[in-house]
Amino acid sequence: MNPLKRLGCRRATVLGLLAATVLVTPGTATGAPDAVQASTLGAQAAQSGRYFGTAVAAGRLGDGTYTTILDREFNSVTPENEMKWDATEPSRGSFNFGAADQIVNRAQARGQRLRGHTLVWHSQLPGWVSSIRDANTLRGVMNNHITTVMNRYKGRIHSWDVVNEAFADGPSGQLRSSVFRDVLGNGFIEQAFRTARSADPAAKLCYNDYNIENWSEAKTQGVYRMVRDFKARGVPIDCVGLQAHFGTGGPPASFQTTLSNFAALGVDVQITELDIAQASPTAYANTVRACMNVARCTGITVWGIRDSDSWRASENPLLFDRNGNKKPAYNAVLTTLGGTPAATRSTATTTSSRGGSAS
Ligand code: 9MR
Numbered sequence: 620m621n622p623l624k625r626l627g628c629r630r631a632t633v634l635g636l637l638a639a640t641v642l643v644t645p646g647t648a649t650g651a652p653d654a655v656q657a658s659t660l661g662a663q664a665a666q667s668g669r670y671f672g673t674a675v676a677a678g679r680l681g682d683g684t685y686t687t688i689l690d691r692e693f694n695s696v697t698p699e700n701e702m703k704w705d706a707t708e709p710s711r712g713s714f715n716f717g718a719a720d721q722i723v724n725r726a727q728a729r730g731q732r733l734r735g736h737t738l739v740w741h742s743q744l745p746g747w748v749s750s751i752r753d754a755n756t757l758r759g760v761m762n763n764h765i766t767t768v769m770n771r772y773k774g775r776i777h778s779w780d781v782v783n784e785a786f787a788d789g790p791s792g793q794l795r796s797s798v799f800r801d802v803l804g805n806g807f808i809e810q811a812f813r814t815a816r817s818a819d820p821a822a823k824l825c826y827n828d829y830n831i832e833n834w835s836e837a838k839t840q841g842v843y844r845m846v847r848d849f850k851a852r853g854v855p856i857d858c859v860g861l862q863a864h865f866g867t868g869g870p871p872a873s874f875q876t877t878l879s880n881f882a883a884l885g886v887d888v889q890i891t892e893l894d895i896a897q898a899s900p901t902a903y904a905n906t907v908r909a910c911m912n913v914a915r916c917t918g919i920t921v922w923g924i925r926d927s928d929s930w931r932a933s934e935n936p937l938l939f940d941r942n943g944n945k946k947p948a949y950n951a952v953l954t955t956l957g958g959t960p961a962a963t964r965s966t967a968t969t970t971s972s973r974g975g976s977a978s
Pocket residue numbers: 699700742743783829862892930
């Protein structure tokens with residue numbers, strides 16, 4: 620129930636002021652069912668203890684429309700490409716953190732949390748790594764990469780995608796072929812997580828993948844078995860990132876089941892790269908609702924801000940159009956998070972402040 624309805628005008632005005640305070644201090648509300656409503660994604664997600672983030676490209680930080688939306692709406696940031704191996708260690712032992720530093724320093728200065736993406740991935744991997752054939756060499760190179768990149772940002776990254784997309788598509792439920800699996804064997808994932816835990820014990824360590832949203836998929840089952848095994852043997856893992864790159868229909872019907880089944884293993888789940896072809900408001904609302912219904916679904920990241928920023932721009936999959944205007948899917952997401960879209964809110968504010976000023 621809306622608390623304003625139970626109160627006289629004067630107290631309603633006081634509550635209105637409180638609501639305004641909450642708007643600028645995300646994270647202070649209780650998340651109780653009738654907590655005051657916010658009008659931005661990050662502030663509203665914070666009311667239930669969650670974050671709402673976006674992928675950020677360093678090359679766009681000079682674009683004022685982009686940064687205005689970024690700082691208004693989002694309280695978590697994932698560098699879209701700047702922390703990947705080809706960007707951070709293009710040749711062996713020679714590290715380059717320029718673009719990643721730009722994103723990290725900017726986010727930190729604004730109190731936005733950071734997701735680190737990603738340490739071990741078969742793609743965007745420099746040729747000097749993929750051509751290694753000796754296991755001891757590759758193990759040393761992988762551990763050094765993880766340790767050096769994590770040390771650079773130690774204590775500043777909320778969650779790290781330690782290993783990305785290691786499982787195969789299709790019916791096998793097994794790891795895909797990659798230099799890591801082929802040279803080090805299936806144990807490379809465990810090795811990577813153990814190394815990551817020593818490098819930054821405060822960071823949450825995630826396994827991140829796509830096409831693991833449908834509970835009945837073999838790939839989902841393969842990742843589930845790995846996480847269950849890690850938890851049973853004490854291999855350090857704290858979260859599973861479900862990328863959520865969806866087609867026009869949005870999430871599969873079993874999405875919430877998948878989230879709760881992973882969560883029941885004792886890990887957090889995060890929606891890490893959300894975009895939906897044509898951005899149907901219903902499809903977005905269904906995705907957000909699934910997360911809201913699972914206590915250990917701790918946050919949602921969309922994979923870009925405007926459609927024109929997206930890796931699949933021709934499908935218009937994001938929450939803002941190319942001019943930076945909110946799309947219908949934006950309001951659907953905000954409402955499903957428990958917030959009130961701006962137009963509705965200003966009406967409500969006018970109504971509740973008729974009783975005069977608070978004293
Ligand atoms: O959005 C990223 C795009 O700019 C890059 O060209 C691409 C290269 O592989 O990676 C995109 O991000 C991917 C993410 O890192 C991992 N999951 C799939 C994402 C979309 O391809």
